[in-house]
Amino acid sequence: MARQKFLDAAIRLFARHSVAGTSLQMIGDELGVTKAAVHHHFRSREDLLAAVVEPVRVGLRETVLAAEALRGRHARAERALTGFVAVVLGNRELLPVLTGDPGAAELLGSHPDLGDLTRRLTNLLAEVDPDPGPGGHIRADVVLSGIACAAGPRSHGADPAILRGHLLDTGRRALGLRTRKGS
Amino acid sequence: MARQKFLDAAIRLFARHSVAGTSLQMIGDELGVTKAAVHHHFRSREDLLAAVVEPVRVGLRETVLAAEALRGRHARAERALTGFVAVVLGNRELLPVLTGDPGAAELLGSHPDLGDLTRRLTNLLAEVDPDPGPGGHIRADVVLSGIACAAGPRSHGADPAILRGHLLDTGRRALGLRTRKGS
The missing domain is CATH 1.10.10.60 (Homeodomain-like)
Structure with missing residues:
Protein backbone atom coordinates (compact mmCIF):
# COMPACT_ATOMS: atom_id res chain seq x y z
CA MET A 1 0.00 0.00 0.00
CA ARG A 43 8.66 2.94 12.82
CA SER A 44 6.63 4.83 15.42
CA ARG A 45 3.73 7.22 15.98
CA GLU A 46 6.25 10.12 16.04
CA ASP A 47 7.65 8.97 12.72
CA LEU A 48 4.17 9.00 11.17
CA LEU A 49 3.32 12.41 12.68
CA ALA A 50 6.54 13.88 11.28
CA ALA A 51 5.63 12.49 7.83
CA VAL A 52 2.12 13.99 8.06
CA VAL A 53 3.42 17.50 8.86
CA GLU A 54 6.31 17.36 6.36
CA PRO A 55 4.52 19.41 3.62
CA VAL A 56 3.69 22.06 6.23
CA ARG A 57 7.29 22.12 7.44
CA VAL A 58 8.61 22.53 3.89
CA GLY A 59 6.11 25.31 3.10
CA LEU A 60 6.77 27.22 6.33
CA ARG A 61 10.52 26.93 5.90
CA GLU A 62 10.37 28.32 2.37
CA THR A 63 8.13 31.17 3.56
CA VAL A 64 10.28 32.08 6.57
CA LEU A 65 13.57 31.99 4.63
CA ALA A 66 12.15 34.07 1.75
CA ALA A 67 10.65 36.64 4.14
CA GLU A 68 13.78 36.92 6.30
CA ALA A 69 15.87 37.59 3.18
CA LEU A 70 13.87 40.76 2.37
CA ARG A 71 14.60 44.28 3.54
CA GLY A 72 11.96 46.35 5.27
CA ARG A 73 9.60 45.33 8.04
CA HIS A 74 6.47 45.67 5.88
CA ALA A 75 7.86 43.69 2.95
CA ARG A 76 9.00 40.91 5.31
CA ALA A 77 5.61 40.70 7.07
CA GLU A 78 3.74 40.84 3.76
CA ARG A 79 5.84 37.93 2.40
CA ALA A 80 5.39 35.95 5.62
CA LEU A 81 1.60 36.48 5.60
CA THR A 82 1.17 35.62 1.91
CA GLY A 83 3.31 32.51 2.29
CA PHE A 84 1.47 31.39 5.42
CA VAL A 85 -1.95 31.75 3.74
CA ALA A 86 -0.65 29.64 0.82
CA VAL A 87 0.63 26.95 3.20
CA VAL A 88 -2.72 26.91 5.04
CA LEU A 89 -4.74 26.68 1.80
CA GLY A 90 -2.40 23.96 0.50
CA ASN A 91 -2.98 21.94 3.68
CA ARG A 92 -6.65 22.64 4.42
CA GLU A 93 -7.41 19.13 5.60
CA LEU A 94 -4.54 19.21 8.08
CA LEU A 95 -3.73 22.70 9.42
CA PRO A 96 -7.15 23.65 10.80
CA VAL A 97 -7.20 20.27 12.57
CA LEU A 98 -3.77 20.90 14.10
CA THR A 99 -4.51 24.46 15.25
CA GLY A 100 -5.89 24.21 18.74
CA ASP A 101 -5.42 20.44 19.07
CA PRO A 102 -3.51 20.09 22.35
CA GLY A 103 -1.75 16.91 21.21
CA ALA A 104 -0.70 18.66 18.01
CA ALA A 105 0.60 21.74 19.86
CA GLU A 106 2.86 19.46 21.86
CA LEU A 107 3.97 17.68 18.70
CA LEU A 108 4.69 20.91 16.84
CA GLY A 109 6.53 22.41 19.82
CA SER A 110 8.79 19.39 20.19
CA HIS A 111 9.37 18.95 16.43
CA PRO A 112 12.99 19.93 15.74
CA ASP A 113 12.04 22.49 13.05
CA LEU A 114 8.36 23.39 13.37
CA GLY A 115 8.63 25.07 16.75
CA ASP A 116 11.50 27.23 15.52
CA LEU A 117 9.79 28.08 12.21
CA THR A 118 6.55 29.06 13.98
CA ARG A 119 8.48 31.39 16.30
CA ARG A 120 10.29 33.03 13.37
CA LEU A 121 7.01 33.42 11.45
CA THR A 122 5.38 35.04 14.50
CA ASN A 123 8.34 37.43 14.82
CA LEU A 124 8.13 38.43 11.15
CA LEU A 125 4.48 39.44 11.64
CA ALA A 126 5.04 41.05 15.06
CA GLU A 127 7.87 43.20 13.72
CA VAL A 128 5.55 45.25 11.48
CA ASP A 129 5.63 47.33 14.64
CA PRO A 130 9.23 48.66 15.08
CA ASP A 131 8.85 48.10 18.84
CA PRO A 132 6.51 45.07 18.87
CA GLY A 133 6.48 44.16 22.59
CA PRO A 134 3.78 41.74 23.79
CA GLY A 135 1.16 43.50 21.64
CA GLY A 136 2.95 42.65 18.39
CA HIS A 137 3.20 38.99 19.36
CA ILE A 138 -0.43 38.76 20.51
CA ARG A 139 -1.52 40.36 17.22
CA ALA A 140 0.61 37.91 15.20
CA ASP A 141 -0.81 35.01 17.19
CA VAL A 142 -4.43 36.11 16.55
CA VAL A 143 -3.71 36.43 12.82
CA LEU A 144 -1.90 33.09 12.42
CA SER A 145 -4.30 30.95 14.44
CA GLY A 146 -7.37 32.82 13.13
CA ILE A 147 -6.35 32.22 9.51
CA ALA A 148 -5.59 28.55 10.15
CA CYS A 149 -8.96 27.98 11.89
CA ALA A 150 -11.00 30.00 9.39
CA ALA A 151 -9.69 27.88 6.49
CA GLY A 152 -11.17 24.78 8.19
CA PRO A 153 -14.28 22.72 7.48
CA ARG A 154 -16.78 25.58 8.01
CA SER A 155 -15.32 27.42 4.98
CA HIS A 156 -15.17 24.37 2.71
CA GLY A 157 -17.98 25.73 0.54
CA ALA A 158 -16.01 28.94 -0.22
CA ASP A 159 -14.17 29.42 -3.51
CA PRO A 160 -10.42 29.04 -2.69
CA ALA A 161 -9.42 32.24 -4.56
CA ILE A 162 -12.07 34.30 -2.75
CA LEU A 163 -11.15 32.72 0.59
CA ARG A 164 -7.47 33.51 -0.06
CA GLY A 165 -8.28 37.16 -0.82
CA HIS A 166 -10.34 37.61 2.35
CA LEU A 167 -7.82 35.82 4.61
CA LEU A 168 -5.02 38.05 3.29
CA ASP A 169 -7.15 41.17 3.58
CA THR A 170 -8.11 40.36 7.20
CA GLY A 171 -4.50 39.57 8.11
CA ARG A 172 -3.21 42.80 6.54
CA ARG A 173 -5.81 44.92 8.31
CA ALA A 174 -5.12 43.29 11.67
CA LEU A 175 -1.36 43.75 11.27
CA GLY A 176 -1.59 47.28 9.91
CA LEU A 177 -0.11 46.40 6.50
CA ARG A 178 -1.17 48.28 3.40
CA THR A 179 -4.11 46.49 1.77
CA ARG A 180 -3.93 45.99 -1.98
CA LYS A 181 -6.65 45.72 -4.55
CA GLY A 182 -6.95 42.48 -6.48
CA SER A 183 -4.34 40.42 -4.67
CA MET B 1 -17.22 15.37 45.99
CA ARG B 43 -25.89 10.91 33.60
CA SER B 44 -23.80 10.84 30.43
CA ARG B 45 -20.76 12.27 28.66
CA GLU B 46 -23.04 14.77 26.87
CA ASP B 47 -24.47 15.83 30.23
CA LEU B 48 -20.96 16.53 31.56
CA LEU B 49 -19.91 18.38 28.39
CA ALA B 50 -22.99 20.59 28.59
CA ALA B 51 -22.11 21.41 32.24
CA VAL B 52 -18.51 22.24 31.26
CA VAL B 53 -19.57 24.71 28.57
CA GLU B 54 -22.42 26.25 30.62
CA PRO B 55 -20.44 29.39 31.69
CA VAL B 56 -19.47 29.97 28.04
CA ARG B 57 -23.09 29.55 26.95
CA VAL B 58 -24.31 32.05 29.57
CA GLY B 59 -21.61 34.58 28.64
CA LEU B 60 -22.20 34.29 24.89
CA ARG B 61 -25.97 34.56 25.33
CA GLU B 62 -25.64 37.73 27.40
CA THR B 63 -23.23 39.20 24.82
CA VAL B 64 -25.37 38.34 21.79
CA LEU B 65 -28.63 39.61 23.35
CA ALA B 66 -27.00 42.88 24.51
CA ALA B 67 -25.38 43.47 21.10
CA GLU B 68 -28.53 42.64 19.11
CA ALA B 69 -30.49 45.15 21.22
CA LEU B 70 -28.27 48.05 20.07
CA ARG B 71 -28.80 50.27 17.04
CA GLY B 72 -26.06 50.77 14.50
CA ARG B 73 -23.81 48.17 12.89
CA HIS B 74 -20.63 49.48 14.50
CA ALA B 75 -22.08 49.67 18.02
CA ARG B 76 -23.45 46.13 17.70
CA ALA B 77 -20.15 44.71 16.47
CA GLU B 78 -18.19 46.62 19.13
CA ARG B 79 -20.45 45.21 21.88
CA ALA B 80 -20.20 41.68 20.42
CA LEU B 81 -16.39 41.89 20.20
CA THR B 82 -15.93 43.30 23.72
CA GLY B 83 -18.30 40.70 25.17
CA PHE B 84 -16.60 37.85 23.33
CA VAL B 85 -13.14 38.89 24.56
CA ALA B 86 -14.51 38.98 28.13
CA VAL B 87 -16.03 35.48 27.74
CA VAL B 88 -12.72 34.16 26.34
CA LEU B 89 -10.65 35.72 29.15
CA GLY B 90 -13.15 34.45 31.75
CA ASN B 91 -12.78 30.90 30.35
CA ARG B 92 -9.10 30.79 29.41
CA GLU B 93 -8.60 27.20 30.50
CA LEU B 94 -11.51 26.01 28.39
CA LEU B 95 -12.11 28.11 25.26
CA PRO B 96 -8.66 27.85 23.64
CA VAL B 97 -8.88 24.09 24.19
CA LEU B 98 -12.29 23.92 22.49
CA THR B 99 -11.33 26.09 19.51
CA GLY B 100 -10.04 23.78 16.84
CA ASP B 101 -10.78 20.57 18.74
CA PRO B 102 -12.75 18.51 16.21
CA GLY B 103 -14.73 16.70 18.95
CA ALA B 104 -15.59 20.05 20.52
CA ALA B 105 -16.70 21.58 17.19
CA GLU B 106 -19.15 18.70 16.84
CA LEU B 107 -20.31 19.16 20.42
CA LEU B 108 -20.79 22.91 20.03
CA GLY B 109 -22.58 22.54 16.71
CA SER B 110 -25.06 20.00 18.12
CA HIS B 111 -25.59 21.89 21.41
CA PRO B 112 -29.12 23.33 21.34
CA ASP B 113 -27.93 26.91 22.08
CA LEU B 114 -24.20 27.19 21.36
CA GLY B 115 -24.43 26.60 17.61
CA ASP B 116 -27.13 29.28 17.31
CA LEU B 117 -25.28 31.77 19.55
CA THR B 118 -22.03 31.32 17.61
CA ARG B 119 -23.83 31.99 14.32
CA ARG B 120 -25.48 35.13 15.73
CA LEU B 121 -22.13 36.34 17.12
CA THR B 122 -20.46 35.78 13.73
CA ASN B 123 -23.26 37.73 12.01
CA LEU B 124 -22.89 40.66 14.43
CA LEU B 125 -19.19 40.95 13.51
CA ALA B 126 -19.71 40.29 9.79
CA GLU B 127 -22.36 43.00 9.56
CA VAL B 128 -19.87 45.81 10.23
CA ASP B 129 -19.89 45.67 6.46
CA PRO B 130 -23.37 46.72 5.23
CA ASP B 131 -23.11 44.05 2.52
CA PRO B 132 -20.98 41.42 4.31
CA GLY B 133 -21.11 38.50 1.82
CA PRO B 134 -18.62 35.66 2.31
CA GLY B 135 -15.83 38.17 3.11
CA GLY B 136 -17.60 39.49 6.19
CA HIS B 137 -18.12 35.98 7.54
CA ILE B 138 -14.55 34.87 6.81
CA ARG B 139 -13.27 38.02 8.57
CA ALA B 140 -15.52 37.36 11.60
CA ASP B 141 -14.35 33.76 11.70
CA VAL B 142 -10.65 34.77 11.66
CA VAL B 143 -11.26 37.27 14.49
CA LEU B 144 -13.29 34.92 16.73
CA SER B 145 -11.08 31.85 16.38
CA GLY B 146 -7.87 33.91 16.42
CA ILE B 147 -8.83 35.61 19.69
CA ALA B 148 -9.87 32.31 21.30
CA CYS B 149 -6.57 30.61 20.30
CA ALA B 150 -4.34 33.56 21.19
CA ALA B 151 -5.73 33.62 24.75
CA GLY B 152 -4.51 30.03 25.20
CA PRO B 153 -1.52 28.57 27.04
CA ARG B 154 1.15 30.40 25.00
CA SER B 155 -0.11 33.76 26.36
CA HIS B 156 -0.42 32.63 29.97
CA GLY B 157 2.51 34.80 31.00
CA ALA B 158 0.79 37.98 29.73
CA ASP B 159 -0.94 40.42 32.08
CA PRO B 160 -4.72 39.88 31.55
CA ALA B 161 -5.45 43.62 31.18
CA ILE B 162 -2.70 44.05 28.57
CA LEU B 163 -3.80 40.88 26.76
CA ARG B 164 -7.42 42.16 26.76
CA GLY B 165 -6.35 45.49 25.24
CA HIS B 166 -4.34 43.86 22.47
CA LEU B 167 -7.00 41.27 21.62
CA LEU B 168 -9.62 44.05 21.33
CA ASP B 169 -7.29 46.25 19.30
CA THR B 170 -6.47 43.41 16.87
CA GLY B 171 -10.16 42.50 16.51
CA ARG B 172 -11.17 46.12 15.87
CA ARG B 173 -8.47 46.61 13.25
CA ALA B 174 -9.35 43.37 11.45
CA LEU B 175 -13.05 44.24 11.43
CA GLY B 176 -12.56 47.89 10.49
CA LEU B 177 -14.01 49.26 13.74
CA ARG B 178 -12.73 52.53 15.18
CA THR B 179 -9.92 51.82 17.62
CA ARG B 180 -10.04 53.61 20.95
CA LYS B 181 -7.30 54.71 23.28
CA GLY B 182 -7.20 53.19 26.73
CA SER B 183 -10.06 50.71 26.37
Whole structure:
Protein backbone atom coordinates (compact mmCIF):
# COMPACT_ATOMS: atom_id res chain seq x y z
CA MET A 1 0.00 0.00 0.00
CA ALA A 2 1.28 3.45 -0.91
CA ARG A 3 2.73 5.52 1.90
CA GLN A 4 0.43 8.45 1.02
CA LYS A 5 -2.67 6.34 1.79
CA PHE A 6 -1.45 6.04 5.40
CA LEU A 7 -0.88 9.78 5.66
CA ASP A 8 -4.36 10.57 4.27
CA ALA A 9 -5.96 8.08 6.69
CA ALA A 10 -4.04 9.65 9.61
CA ILE A 11 -5.33 13.13 8.71
CA ARG A 12 -8.93 11.84 8.47
CA LEU A 13 -8.58 10.22 11.91
CA PHE A 14 -6.98 13.34 13.45
CA ALA A 15 -10.05 15.33 12.34
CA ARG A 16 -12.34 12.78 13.97
CA HIS A 17 -10.39 11.77 17.12
CA SER A 18 -7.62 14.41 17.50
CA VAL A 19 -3.89 13.67 17.30
CA ALA A 20 -3.69 12.26 20.83
CA GLY A 21 -6.70 10.01 20.19
CA THR A 22 -5.26 8.41 17.03
CA SER A 23 -3.12 5.24 17.25
CA LEU A 24 -1.23 3.27 14.57
CA GLN A 25 -3.73 0.48 15.23
CA MET A 26 -6.64 2.81 14.33
CA ILE A 27 -4.90 3.80 11.10
CA GLY A 28 -4.50 0.13 10.23
CA ASP A 29 -8.19 -0.52 11.03
CA GLU A 30 -9.26 2.45 8.89
CA LEU A 31 -7.41 0.98 5.90
CA GLY A 32 -8.25 -2.66 6.66
CA VAL A 33 -4.59 -3.65 7.16
CA THR A 34 -2.68 -4.95 10.17
CA LYS A 35 -0.71 -2.77 12.57
CA ALA A 36 2.39 -4.56 11.23
CA ALA A 37 1.63 -3.18 7.76
CA VAL A 38 1.54 0.34 9.21
CA HIS A 39 4.82 -0.37 11.01
CA HIS A 40 6.36 -1.41 7.71
CA HIS A 41 6.13 2.26 6.62
CA PHE A 42 6.48 4.09 9.95
CA ARG A 43 8.66 2.94 12.82
CA SER A 44 6.63 4.83 15.42
CA ARG A 45 3.73 7.22 15.98
CA GLU A 46 6.25 10.12 16.04
CA ASP A 47 7.65 8.97 12.72
CA LEU A 48 4.17 9.00 11.17
CA LEU A 49 3.32 12.41 12.68
CA ALA A 50 6.54 13.88 11.28
CA ALA A 51 5.63 12.49 7.83
CA VAL A 52 2.12 13.99 8.06
CA VAL A 53 3.42 17.50 8.86
CA GLU A 54 6.31 17.36 6.36
CA PRO A 55 4.52 19.41 3.62
CA VAL A 56 3.69 22.06 6.23
CA ARG A 57 7.29 22.12 7.44
CA VAL A 58 8.61 22.53 3.89
CA GLY A 59 6.11 25.31 3.10
CA LEU A 60 6.77 27.22 6.33
CA ARG A 61 10.52 26.93 5.90
CA GLU A 62 10.37 28.32 2.37
CA THR A 63 8.13 31.17 3.56
CA VAL A 64 10.28 32.08 6.57
CA LEU A 65 13.57 31.99 4.63
CA ALA A 66 12.15 34.07 1.75
CA ALA A 67 10.65 36.64 4.14
CA GLU A 68 13.78 36.92 6.30
CA ALA A 69 15.87 37.59 3.18
CA LEU A 70 13.87 40.76 2.37
CA ARG A 71 14.60 44.28 3.54
CA GLY A 72 11.96 46.35 5.27
CA ARG A 73 9.60 45.33 8.04
CA HIS A 74 6.47 45.67 5.88
CA ALA A 75 7.86 43.69 2.95
CA ARG A 76 9.00 40.91 5.31
CA ALA A 77 5.61 40.70 7.07
CA GLU A 78 3.74 40.84 3.76
CA ARG A 79 5.84 37.93 2.40
CA ALA A 80 5.39 35.95 5.62
CA LEU A 81 1.60 36.48 5.60
CA THR A 82 1.17 35.62 1.91
CA GLY A 83 3.31 32.51 2.29
CA PHE A 84 1.47 31.39 5.42
CA VAL A 85 -1.95 31.75 3.74
CA ALA A 86 -0.65 29.64 0.82
CA VAL A 87 0.63 26.95 3.20
CA VAL A 88 -2.72 26.91 5.04
CA LEU A 89 -4.74 26.68 1.80
CA GLY A 90 -2.40 23.96 0.50
CA ASN A 91 -2.98 21.94 3.68
CA ARG A 92 -6.65 22.64 4.42
CA GLU A 93 -7.41 19.13 5.60
CA LEU A 94 -4.54 19.21 8.08
CA LEU A 95 -3.73 22.70 9.42
CA PRO A 96 -7.15 23.65 10.80
CA VAL A 97 -7.20 20.27 12.57
CA LEU A 98 -3.77 20.90 14.10
CA THR A 99 -4.51 24.46 15.25
CA GLY A 100 -5.89 24.21 18.74
CA ASP A 101 -5.42 20.44 19.07
CA PRO A 102 -3.51 20.09 22.35
CA GLY A 103 -1.75 16.91 21.21
CA ALA A 104 -0.70 18.66 18.01
CA ALA A 105 0.60 21.74 19.86
CA GLU A 106 2.86 19.46 21.86
CA LEU A 107 3.97 17.68 18.70
CA LEU A 108 4.69 20.91 16.84
CA GLY A 109 6.53 22.41 19.82
CA SER A 110 8.79 19.39 20.19
CA HIS A 111 9.37 18.95 16.43
CA PRO A 112 12.99 19.93 15.74
CA ASP A 113 12.04 22.49 13.05
CA LEU A 114 8.36 23.39 13.37
CA GLY A 115 8.63 25.07 16.75
CA ASP A 116 11.50 27.23 15.52
CA LEU A 117 9.79 28.08 12.21
CA THR A 118 6.55 29.06 13.98
CA ARG A 119 8.48 31.39 16.30
CA ARG A 120 10.29 33.03 13.37
CA LEU A 121 7.01 33.42 11.45
CA THR A 122 5.38 35.04 14.50
CA ASN A 123 8.34 37.43 14.82
CA LEU A 124 8.13 38.43 11.15
CA LEU A 125 4.48 39.44 11.64
CA ALA A 126 5.04 41.05 15.06
CA GLU A 127 7.87 43.20 13.72
CA VAL A 128 5.55 45.25 11.48
CA ASP A 129 5.63 47.33 14.64
CA PRO A 130 9.23 48.66 15.08
CA ASP A 131 8.85 48.10 18.84
CA PRO A 132 6.51 45.07 18.87
CA GLY A 133 6.48 44.16 22.59
CA PRO A 134 3.78 41.74 23.79
CA GLY A 135 1.16 43.50 21.64
CA GLY A 136 2.95 42.65 18.39
CA HIS A 137 3.20 38.99 19.36
CA ILE A 138 -0.43 38.76 20.51
CA ARG A 139 -1.52 40.36 17.22
CA ALA A 140 0.61 37.91 15.20
CA ASP A 141 -0.81 35.01 17.19
CA VAL A 142 -4.43 36.11 16.55
CA VAL A 143 -3.71 36.43 12.82
CA LEU A 144 -1.90 33.09 12.42
CA SER A 145 -4.30 30.95 14.44
CA GLY A 146 -7.37 32.82 13.13
CA ILE A 147 -6.35 32.22 9.51
CA ALA A 148 -5.59 28.55 10.15
CA CYS A 149 -8.96 27.98 11.89
CA ALA A 150 -11.00 30.00 9.39
CA ALA A 151 -9.69 27.88 6.49
CA GLY A 152 -11.17 24.78 8.19
CA PRO A 153 -14.28 22.72 7.48
CA ARG A 154 -16.78 25.58 8.01
CA SER A 155 -15.32 27.42 4.98
CA HIS A 156 -15.17 24.37 2.71
CA GLY A 157 -17.98 25.73 0.54
CA ALA A 158 -16.01 28.94 -0.22
CA ASP A 159 -14.17 29.42 -3.51
CA PRO A 160 -10.42 29.04 -2.69
CA ALA A 161 -9.42 32.24 -4.56
CA ILE A 162 -12.07 34.30 -2.75
CA LEU A 163 -11.15 32.72 0.59
CA ARG A 164 -7.47 33.51 -0.06
CA GLY A 165 -8.28 37.16 -0.82
CA HIS A 166 -10.34 37.61 2.35
CA LEU A 167 -7.82 35.82 4.61
CA LEU A 168 -5.02 38.05 3.29
CA ASP A 169 -7.15 41.17 3.58
CA THR A 170 -8.11 40.36 7.20
CA GLY A 171 -4.50 39.57 8.11
CA ARG A 172 -3.21 42.80 6.54
CA ARG A 173 -5.81 44.92 8.31
CA ALA A 174 -5.12 43.29 11.67
CA LEU A 175 -1.36 43.75 11.27
CA GLY A 176 -1.59 47.28 9.91
CA LEU A 177 -0.11 46.40 6.50
CA ARG A 178 -1.17 48.28 3.40
CA THR A 179 -4.11 46.49 1.77
CA ARG A 180 -3.93 45.99 -1.98
CA LYS A 181 -6.65 45.72 -4.55
CA GLY A 182 -6.95 42.48 -6.48
CA SER A 183 -4.34 40.42 -4.67
CA MET B 1 -17.22 15.37 45.99
CA ALA B 2 -18.24 18.81 44.70
CA ARG B 3 -19.60 18.96 41.15
CA GLN B 4 -17.09 21.70 40.25
CA LYS B 5 -14.16 19.32 40.91
CA PHE B 6 -15.45 17.07 38.14
CA LEU B 7 -15.77 20.00 35.72
CA ASP B 8 -12.22 21.20 36.50
CA ALA B 9 -10.84 17.67 36.00
CA ALA B 10 -12.70 17.39 32.67
CA ILE B 11 -11.16 20.66 31.42
CA ARG B 12 -7.65 19.50 32.44
CA LEU B 13 -8.17 16.22 30.56
CA PHE B 14 -9.59 17.97 27.48
CA ALA B 15 -6.39 20.01 27.30
CA ARG B 16 -4.29 16.83 27.50
CA HIS B 17 -6.37 14.34 25.48
CA SER B 18 -8.96 16.45 23.56
CA VAL B 19 -12.72 16.21 24.07
CA ALA B 20 -13.10 13.02 21.98
CA GLY B 21 -10.24 11.37 23.90
CA THR B 22 -11.72 12.01 27.37
CA SER B 23 -14.09 9.44 28.97
CA LEU B 24 -16.05 9.54 32.24
CA GLN B 25 -13.76 6.71 33.40
CA MET B 26 -10.69 8.92 32.84
CA ILE B 27 -12.29 11.74 34.86
CA GLY B 28 -12.93 9.26 37.67
CA ASP B 29 -9.31 8.03 37.49
CA GLU B 30 -7.99 11.61 37.53
CA LEU B 31 -9.88 12.29 40.79
CA GLY B 32 -9.30 8.83 42.29
CA VAL B 33 -13.02 7.96 42.38
CA THR B 34 -15.09 5.30 40.62
CA LYS B 35 -16.94 5.83 37.35
CA ALA B 36 -20.15 5.36 39.40
CA ALA B 37 -19.21 8.44 41.46
CA VAL B 38 -18.90 10.45 38.24
CA HIS B 39 -22.27 9.05 37.09
CA HIS B 40 -23.81 10.22 40.36
CA HIS B 41 -23.30 13.81 39.12
CA PHE B 42 -23.59 13.40 35.34
CA ARG B 43 -25.89 10.91 33.60
CA SER B 44 -23.80 10.84 30.43
CA ARG B 45 -20.76 12.27 28.66
CA GLU B 46 -23.04 14.77 26.87
CA ASP B 47 -24.47 15.83 30.23
CA LEU B 48 -20.96 16.53 31.56
CA LEU B 49 -19.91 18.38 28.39
CA ALA B 50 -22.99 20.59 28.59
CA ALA B 51 -22.11 21.41 32.24
CA VAL B 52 -18.51 22.24 31.26
CA VAL B 53 -19.57 24.71 28.57
CA GLU B 54 -22.42 26.25 30.62
CA PRO B 55 -20.44 29.39 31.69
CA VAL B 56 -19.47 29.97 28.04
CA ARG B 57 -23.09 29.55 26.95
CA VAL B 58 -24.31 32.05 29.57
CA GLY B 59 -21.61 34.58 28.64
CA LEU B 60 -22.20 34.29 24.89
CA ARG B 61 -25.97 34.56 25.33
CA GLU B 62 -25.64 37.73 27.40
CA THR B 63 -23.23 39.20 24.82
CA VAL B 64 -25.37 38.34 21.79
CA LEU B 65 -28.63 39.61 23.35
CA ALA B 66 -27.00 42.88 24.51
CA ALA B 67 -25.38 43.47 21.10
CA GLU B 68 -28.53 42.64 19.11
CA ALA B 69 -30.49 45.15 21.22
CA LEU B 70 -28.27 48.05 20.07
CA ARG B 71 -28.80 50.27 17.04
CA GLY B 72 -26.06 50.77 14.50
CA ARG B 73 -23.81 48.17 12.89
CA HIS B 74 -20.63 49.48 14.50
CA ALA B 75 -22.08 49.67 18.02
CA ARG B 76 -23.45 46.13 17.70
CA ALA B 77 -20.15 44.71 16.47
CA GLU B 78 -18.19 46.62 19.13
CA ARG B 79 -20.45 45.21 21.88
CA ALA B 80 -20.20 41.68 20.42
CA LEU B 81 -16.39 41.89 20.20
CA THR B 82 -15.93 43.30 23.72
CA GLY B 83 -18.30 40.70 25.17
CA PHE B 84 -16.60 37.85 23.33
CA VAL B 85 -13.14 38.89 24.56
CA ALA B 86 -14.51 38.98 28.13
CA VAL B 87 -16.03 35.48 27.74
CA VAL B 88 -12.72 34.16 26.34
CA LEU B 89 -10.65 35.72 29.15
CA GLY B 90 -13.15 34.45 31.75
CA ASN B 91 -12.78 30.90 30.35
CA ARG B 92 -9.10 30.79 29.41
CA GLU B 93 -8.60 27.20 30.50
CA LEU B 94 -11.51 26.01 28.39
CA LEU B 95 -12.11 28.11 25.26
CA PRO B 96 -8.66 27.85 23.64
CA VAL B 97 -8.88 24.09 24.19
CA LEU B 98 -12.29 23.92 22.49
CA THR B 99 -11.33 26.09 19.51
CA GLY B 100 -10.04 23.78 16.84
CA ASP B 101 -10.78 20.57 18.74
CA PRO B 102 -12.75 18.51 16.21
CA GLY B 103 -14.73 16.70 18.95
CA ALA B 104 -15.59 20.05 20.52
CA ALA B 105 -16.70 21.58 17.19
CA GLU B 106 -19.15 18.70 16.84
CA LEU B 107 -20.31 19.16 20.42
CA LEU B 108 -20.79 22.91 20.03
CA GLY B 109 -22.58 22.54 16.71
CA SER B 110 -25.06 20.00 18.12
CA HIS B 111 -25.59 21.89 21.41
CA PRO B 112 -29.12 23.33 21.34
CA ASP B 113 -27.93 26.91 22.08
CA LEU B 114 -24.20 27.19 21.36
CA GLY B 115 -24.43 26.60 17.61
CA ASP B 116 -27.13 29.28 17.31
CA LEU B 117 -25.28 31.77 19.55
CA THR B 118 -22.03 31.32 17.61
CA ARG B 119 -23.83 31.99 14.32
CA ARG B 120 -25.48 35.13 15.73
CA LEU B 121 -22.13 36.34 17.12
CA THR B 122 -20.46 35.78 13.73
CA ASN B 123 -23.26 37.73 12.01
CA LEU B 124 -22.89 40.66 14.43
CA LEU B 125 -19.19 40.95 13.51
CA ALA B 126 -19.71 40.29 9.79
CA GLU B 127 -22.36 43.00 9.56
CA VAL B 128 -19.87 45.81 10.23
CA ASP B 129 -19.89 45.67 6.46
CA PRO B 130 -23.37 46.72 5.23
CA ASP B 131 -23.11 44.05 2.52
CA PRO B 132 -20.98 41.42 4.31
CA GLY B 133 -21.11 38.50 1.82
CA PRO B 134 -18.62 35.66 2.31
CA GLY B 135 -15.83 38.17 3.11
CA GLY B 136 -17.60 39.49 6.19
CA HIS B 137 -18.12 35.98 7.54
CA ILE B 138 -14.55 34.87 6.81
CA ARG B 139 -13.27 38.02 8.57
CA ALA B 140 -15.52 37.36 11.60
CA ASP B 141 -14.35 33.76 11.70
CA VAL B 142 -10.65 34.77 11.66
CA VAL B 143 -11.26 37.27 14.49
CA LEU B 144 -13.29 34.92 16.73
CA SER B 145 -11.08 31.85 16.38
CA GLY B 146 -7.87 33.91 16.42
CA ILE B 147 -8.83 35.61 19.69
CA ALA B 148 -9.87 32.31 21.30
CA CYS B 149 -6.57 30.61 20.30
CA ALA B 150 -4.34 33.56 21.19
CA ALA B 151 -5.73 33.62 24.75
CA GLY B 152 -4.51 30.03 25.20
CA PRO B 153 -1.52 28.57 27.04
CA ARG B 154 1.15 30.40 25.00
CA SER B 155 -0.11 33.76 26.36
CA HIS B 156 -0.42 32.63 29.97
CA GLY B 157 2.51 34.80 31.00
CA ALA B 158 0.79 37.98 29.73
CA ASP B 159 -0.94 40.42 32.08
CA PRO B 160 -4.72 39.88 31.55
CA ALA B 161 -5.45 43.62 31.18
CA ILE B 162 -2.70 44.05 28.57
CA LEU B 163 -3.80 40.88 26.76
CA ARG B 164 -7.42 42.16 26.76
CA GLY B 165 -6.35 45.49 25.24
CA HIS B 166 -4.34 43.86 22.47
CA LEU B 167 -7.00 41.27 21.62
CA LEU B 168 -9.62 44.05 21.33
CA ASP B 169 -7.29 46.25 19.30
CA THR B 170 -6.47 43.41 16.87
CA GLY B 171 -10.16 42.50 16.51
CA ARG B 172 -11.17 46.12 15.87
CA ARG B 173 -8.47 46.61 13.25
CA ALA B 174 -9.35 43.37 11.45
CA LEU B 175 -13.05 44.24 11.43
CA GLY B 176 -12.56 47.89 10.49
CA LEU B 177 -14.01 49.26 13.74
CA ARG B 178 -12.73 52.53 15.18
CA THR B 179 -9.92 51.82 17.62
CA ARG B 180 -10.04 53.61 20.95
CA LYS B 181 -7.30 54.71 23.28
CA GLY B 182 -7.20 53.19 26.73
CA SER B 183 -10.06 50.71 26.37
